[in-house]
Amino acid sequence: MGAGNSKPVNEISQHIFSSDAPVRFSNELVDSLQKNTQTDSTRSKQQELQYQTRLTAELEKLRDQEAQNLSKVSETLSAEAENPSEPTLADKLSDATSSSSTLADKQKQKEMSRDSVTKEIEALKKKLDERKRLEQVDPRVNKAKEEVVACLRVNDRRPLDCWKEVENFRREVGRLEKEFVEKTIR
Numbered sequence: 002m003g004a005g006n007s008k009p010v011n012e013i014s015q016h017i018f019s020s021d022a023p024v025r026f027s028n029e030l031v032d033s034l035q036k037n038t039q040t041d042s043t044r045s046k047q048q049e050l051q052y053q054t055r056l057t058a059e060l061e062k063l064r065d066q067e068a069q070n071l072s073k074v075s076e077t078l079s080a081e082a083e084n085p086s087e088p089t090l091a092d093k094l095s096d097a098t099s100s101s102s103t104l105a106d107k108q109k110q111k112e113m114s115r116d117s118v119t120k121e122i123e124a125l126k127k128k129l130d131e132r133k134r135l136e137q138v139d140p141r142v143n144k145a146k147e148e149v150v151a152c153l154r155v156n157d158r159r160p161l162d163c164w165k166e167v168e169n170f171r172r173e174v175g176r177l178e179k180e181f182v183e184k185t186i187r
Contacts, residue, residue: 139177145170 039047149170152163
């Protein structure tokens with residue numbers, strides 16, 4: 002039991018159909034089959050190309066529709082931004098019961114647009130850049146720092162040889178800290 006296969010492996014079953022009447026094909030059909038140079042692979046490639054061209058055409062059509070929808074929506078939004086809508090009854094009631102500072106904040110938010118926010122950001126960046134220019138590094142501290150960096154580059158394998166330059170840098174920074182403390186106390 003179970004020692005042998007349940008189906009014979011070597012036998013391949015073939016079905017042979019025999020017809021009672023002889024099969025006849027027209028000469029035109031036989032000629033067209035003989036003249037046809039297409040194979041299954043060329044037919045499948047041709048069909049695949051047709052699918053791809055149709056698919057790309059459909060995708061282009063969808064892209065155009067989406068671009069039109071996007072332009073319509075952006076036009077609608079820009080028109081809404083330019084023409085503020087009439088406040089609702091709830092907005093009017095909340096405005097009547099809120100304080101003047103809240104009303105001022107609300108008005109400020111209504112007036113903000115992308116351009117005004119961008120301009121405000123640019124103005125703040127300019128102020129920050131100007132502040133950086135006002136705070137100049139002390140030249141003696143800068144010189145001491147450059148000496149430490151130069152020494153460390155020369156003695157890259159032996160950084161402990163730069164102890165004199167490091168002590169000089171520490172003294173300059175300590176002097177700067179002392180001056181700052183004296184300025185803030187006075």
